[in-house]
Amino acid sequence: MKSKKICDIQAFPGSNIIGSTSISCGSSPEKKISWVRSQLIGEDVNLQTPFGSRRLTYADHTASGRSMLCVENYILQQVLPFYGNTHTSDSFVGQKTTRMVEEATEYVKTCLRAGPSDALIFCGSGATAAMKRLQEAMGIAVAGDLRERIVLAEEERWVVFVGPWEHHSNLLSWRQTTAEVVEIGVDRRSGMPDMEALEAQLGCMKRTNRRMLGSFSACSNVTGVICDTRGLARLLHQYGAFACFDFATSGPYVEIDMASEDSSERYDAVFLSPHKFVGGPSSPGILVMNKALYGLTHCPPSTCGGGVVEYVNDFNPNDTIYNDDIEEREDAGTPPIIQKIRAALAFRVKELVGYDLINLLESFYIESAMERLLPNPAIHILGNLEPKRLAILSFLIFPSHVNTTTAANSKGKPFSGRFVAKLLNDLFGIQARGGCSCAGPYGHHLLAVDESFSHGIRSHIQKGYMGMKPGWTRVSFAYYMTKFEFEFILSAIEFIAAYGHRFLSVYAFDWATGDWSYDMKLPMMDCSVGMIKKIAEEKEFLGRGKETKIFARYLKSARKIAISLPEKPLLPRRVPKNVDRNLIYFRI
Structure with a gap:
């Protein structure tokens, strides 16, 4: 039996979620994606970092999606004014709300067949x-x-x-x-x-x-x-x-x-x-x-x-x-009345865009990302590279300047996944995720952590050193992301692969929590302090303009800062006395 096209179903009130905009399942791919982008909430916000203001670039879609104006406006205009308890059937609001919830439920069931x-x-x-x-x-x-x-x-x-x-x-x-x-x-x-x-x-x-x-x-x-x-x-x-x-x-x-x-x-x-x-x-x-x-x-x-x-x-x-x-x-x-209706509206957006278009764009982004990053010896992409993937990328970065060779790892130790995520945030405004992505057992396999090493990490966590947990950095490329955002994220990853080691000198590490934080008090060259202050105070980074120009500025300023920092930290990082250095998975 062939699956019925959901776009043909008009029973759910959310069919008019798009309002007066002439978007339908039959619209061109360009028009659909343009419409989705136009509805995203938070596309034009800036965040303050140690290096100045940065436009927020979201790359953590695997954790949570982005809100949309059309969904929130629909709820504000069509649902909340008539909101009532579904346990009430004798009032207008009770009847209307119950009907909307029932229709939303049936719509989701239809989407899932x-x-x-x-x-x-x-x-x-x-x-x-x-x-x-x-x-x-x-x-x-x-x-x-x-x-x-x-x-x-x-x-x-x-x-x-x-x-x-x-x-x-x-x-x-x-x-x-x-x-x-x-x-x-x-x-x-x-x-x-x-x-x-x-x-x-x-x-x-x-x-x-x-x-x-x-x-x-x-x-x-x-x-x-x-x-x-x-x-x-x-x-x-x-x-x-x-x-x-x-x-x-x-x-x-x-x-x-x-x-x-x-x-x-x-x-x-x-x-x-x-x-x-x-x-x-x-x-x-x-x-x-x-x-x-x-x-x-x-x-x-x-x-x-x-x-x-x-x-x-x-x-x-x-x-x-x-x-x-x-x-x-x-x-x-x-x-959860409003929540049920919001879920159905999210399904409606997915159906409007269409599975074929989503698959096409997701495949393009992940294939392009792997083609570009795989040749970089400092970047290691996790998982089998052959099977079909969604546009999710988890990776390790090994400092490109390190040439030490050990029996366990010819590249030495990678950066902490959370350190990389922090640099992506602070230098570029890119929202990524560092850690184990709530997949510890699979992480053991991906990082080749054996039982002995694992138990050693466990004992340190019991002592209060959560920072000892190994992990990686994860980004995801949503199908509605612009090509400029996509290229920018890849450039930022490549930048950290080339210059990330220099920033170890200006970031403090909390062994108890695993947090990395920018710390001007750490010893470094005076010229570095002045350079960072100067760049952070430059007004041009507060302005908005074309994506390419904004992203190019961020990359340029990051290079200026990196070059001003020492190749290696002036002083070794202090390791707590009861931490076994042999169990530190990442570079500190």
Whole structure:
């Protein structure tokens, strides 16, 4: 069955989100992207850094999307004036608000091709809450202090398979249930989840007649590598297991089809974070689940409260009648009304732009970025370079002037990922992310951290040295980014690869938190102090103009500062006495 074009559906009031602007699914690619850019909130803001004012350039789309004027205006003009509680059906505002929420819910279900056998539940603020809600709905979520005391026969425990790329939320939350969690490693040849290992585990567990479920990331939030979700679903179903996927990272950019033309490849649950969509900040998490996973049919819902009961009295708790509809019985209390509508509006924007155009632009940006950066010996891009990726780039920078050779690493130690992110912010106004991207186990694999080294890091963290954690820097190139912004970000990365080591002399490192901060009090040459003050006070950086001119100024000023700084810090950085220097992963 061919997926119906969402643009043909006019039931959802958000169809007129674009107002009087003549944008439609049939508009030219240029017109669509121009419209999205025109609606972004925060495109013309400046931020103050130690080196003066910088225009904000956002490159952390993998963490959260950008708000849009059209979405906020729609809510301001069409929703808030008529806002009422959905538990009220006798007033105009109650009826209108209820209708808008119902239409928004149905619109999202249609976008995801969820069918009658699926339930959609809005929950919390992202995919983490969606995963937790599924575990509660399955009846396997237990408070930590009780979990160890619950005695279940082995055949009563679910078996949950998770992949090697998982965000902490799709690993830790399952570990805290009554299920047995089986982690599937990386196929060393492809960098993908090891399908042979998964099949072997499925075959072994099937013989025990235990209920099984696979919960895999559809895309790594670190490398952007896209998983073969259909192949995984087919394999899981072949052995009688449910197939669940975390679309938090890829959801804003790819088509998600719960049903699939081949029923053996359908999804049994998907987890989404609409706040990562353009237009989606402040929207709730989304869980779409096969109703067959619901384990509370003969029990009270996971959360009891207003709106989930048909009848309750003060004579006998057993007289309570709960709503039979899963979506209603799992939506206790006043729901996130505005948030639900905002999520649907974000989906509407995605549908207006179209999957083909999004895929085309995302592919262009990530392929261009890798083609340009890979030849640079100072830049190491993480992850397998062959599979299809979203426009997400996680990388390490090795100081280009370092020629030391060790058995472990011929390039010496890389910069701290957070140090690079800080330089991108302070020198260029680029918003990136440093650290492990909430993917610690996968980070061990990517950074070749063995168990001994890992335990050493753990012991230092227990002592209060969070700064010892290894990590990387991540940027993402949204499909609506301008080519000037894209080129600017790559130039900034290349600049840090060439000159980043010089800035170690003017940045302090907090061993307790891992924070890097500009510190004029650190010893350096007097000419450097004067140069930095002069550049920071130059008025031209406060003005606005063409992107190319602004970005060129930032790069020029960064070079001036770098050249004025010493090649190496005048004094070695102080290391706390009880920190093992052999466990410092990055250059300080």
